[in-house]
Every structure is written in structure tokens, then in C-alpha cells.
Amino acid sequence: MHKGKGMKFVGDSRISAERKPNVPKDYSEYPGRTEAFWPNFLLKEWLVGAVFLVGFLCLTLAHPSPLEGMADPTNSSYIPLPDWYFLFLYELLKYEFASGDFIIMGILVLPGIAFGALLIAPFLDNGPGRRPHQRPVAVGMMLLALASVIWLTYESASHVDWESRAEANKPIPPGEQVEIDTEDPGYAVYENSCMSCHGDDLQGGAAAPSLIGIDKSAEEIAQIAQEGIGSMPPGQFSGSDEELQQLTDFIVSVNEEQSE
Known part of the structure; x- marks a missing residue:
């Protein structure tokens, strides 16, 4: 090959030679069905999260959680309770079908079925619709799980006198020293x-x-x-x-x- 002769330039037709601005697509022709992730969807998520966070902080300020003293392994009369987000499982173990000889049913089988059903709900109801009435299986399972958790938590918490429990097991404030009269x-x-x-x-x-x-x-x-x-x-x-x-x-x- 002689220099300067027989050279060819090959281009890839899949790559556009024109540079296009990186702007979100126009979804105006699909109103209410989809939207740009940034900033529309993400901004809504942040706003909803901020509302729940502020509400939760206000609740903790208005009704602070009663604290108990340090755990005492020698106190056999103390009845331990789980944190509030596990109270529904604690209440479930009080029923005959989930305790005693059927304890495996209460600690493994029933919670496993419940959480497993929530995991496979999107695959059981995979229709294109996004409204609740268009997703009856997923929405129904979620509402059933939510109602069960709320009811069991309420039943468990309503039988506990939290103020008396905290008073009976109140901790000594850190740094507070009690003077001991060694001459007594x-x-x-x-x-x-x-x-x-x-x-x-x-x-x-x-x-x-x-x-x-x-x-x-x-x-x-x-x-x-x-x-x-x-x-x-x-x-x-x-x-x-x-x-x-x-x-x-x-x-x-x-x-x-x-x-x-």
C-alpha cells in the first residue's frame, strides 16, 4: 500500500454524530401515568418522608418513651417485654395455636408465611395498573398484614401498665451520687x-x-x-x-x- 492511498475511514452507524442535550423526556402526553424521576418523583418522596419524620419527632417529644433500669439477671420476678415493633409477635405467642406444643407454628411458620406472602405479592399481582383497585391481590395482602400487626400490637400494649412498669424499674440518673453515712x-x-x-x-x-x-x-x-x-x-x-x-x-x- 502506498502512503496516502487506499486508506478508508469506517464509522459506526449506531452512534449518532449529533450531540443531544441531556434533558428529561416529555411525559405530557401520558398525564398521570408516569413522570420524571428527577426532580418530580424524588421530590415527592422527600416531602412525604419529611412529614412523617416531623410527626414522629413531635410524638416522641410529647410522649417520651419510659426508660427502665439496667437488666438484672438475678430478678426472677421481672417480665421482659420486646420493643414496640415486636409486640405483635409477642402477642401472637399468647394464643394456643402459636404456643405450647405449637410454639414452632408461632415463631417460624406463621411469621414465615406472612413475610413470604408480602415478598411474593408483587409477582402474584403483576398487572400494569398502578391504582389500588387494579392491584387487588397485593393491596389485599398488604391491608390484611397491616390490620393484623396493628390489632396484635394494640392487644399487647393495652394489657401493660407502662407508667407503673417504668416507675417500678426506673433507673438512677447517671452521675447521681447517693450519700452513704458510713458512721451509721x-x-x-x-x-x-x-x-x-x-x-x-x-x-x-x-x-x-x-x-x-x-x-x-x-x-x-x-x-x-x-x-x-x-x-x-x-x-x-x-x-x-x-x-x-x-x-x-x-x-x-x-x-x-x-x-x-
Whole structure:
């Protein structure tokens, strides 16, 4: 081949030689059926999300969630409850067909069927329509699931006195120090009989609950010291009646100062 002769330029006909501006398509001829993702659709999603977020924040400010104290593995009388978004499953396990001998039905089979049905709903009802009445299967399954969750959550929450529960298990505010009178004769009794489990500041630990913030009379405290409660066996206190009186008066006085 001679230089400058026999050379050919080959172009790809699939690539347009004209540059077109990157603008959204005109959907005006399909009103109400489709729209540009940016900014029309995305802006609507952001607005709806912002409304729900502001409403949720206002609700948490108006009705703050009652907090409880730290978990105490030694308290056998405490009944744990799941967070609110799992209360419907907690309520489901109270029914005979989902508890006892049928517990597998309640913890695996029924939730699996429910969530599996929601996952396959789009494939069962894959029509072109977008309005609710044009998607009866998907909409019906979603409404059934939503109604079930709301009803079970309401049934579970309505049987719990949340304020009393929070009051009975209220935590001690962080950083709040309760002054302990180590000169009190009851403190010496406490040191010999109770400190090894309940700690030198009465705050408790892994082996025993806190003695701060309890709502018990001196008689109840004396009975617990002698007869035990929960995982605390009887016979933990072996002192005299006078020492027992000094111990109960000391614990009561500490709690009275803390409540003030």
C-alpha cells in the first residue's frame, strides 16, 4: 500500500454524530401515568418522608418513651417485654395455636408465611395498573398484614401498665451520687452481711440488685433479709434483732434521702 492511498475511514452507524442535550423526556402526553424521576418523583418522596419524620419527632417529644433500669439477671420476678415493633409477635405467642406444643407454628411458620406472602405479592399481582383497585391481590395482602400487626400490637400494649412498669424499674440518673453515712450503726451491719453482693454504695451488681430506689417498708426489708426473695436464698442475715432493726433503718433512710 502506498502512503496516502487506499486508506478508508469506517464509522459506526449506531452512534449518532449529533450531540443531544441531556434533558428529561416529555411525559405530557401520558398525564398521570408516569413522570420524571428527577426532580418530580424524588421530590415527592422527600416531602412525604419529611412529614412523617416531623410527626414522629413531635410524638416522641410529647410522649417520651419510659426508660427502665439496667437488666438484672438475678430478678426472677421481672417480665421482659420486646420493643414496640415486636409486640405483635409477642402477642401472637399468647394464643394456643402459636404456643405450647405449637410454639414452632408461632415463631417460624406463621411469621414465615406472612413475610413470604408480602415478598411474593408483587409477582402474584403483576398487572400494569398502578391504582389500588387494579392491584387487588397485593393491596389485599398488604391491608390484611397491616390490620393484623396493628390489632396484635394494640392487644399487647393495652394489657401493660407502662407508667407503673417504668416507675417500678426506673433507673438512677447517671452521675447521681447517693450519700452513704458510713458512721451509721446500720452501715456496719450492712458491711458484714450485705456488702459482698450489693456493693459498698448499695448500687448492686451482677449478683444482686440495687438497694437504691426501692419502694419497700422496713418490715418488708427485714422479711427479705431473713427469708430471701427471688434468687436470694433465706438465711443470708444471721445477726440479732437489734442489728436487723439497724440494717432496715439504714436502708430506709438512704432511700428517703435519694427520693428527696
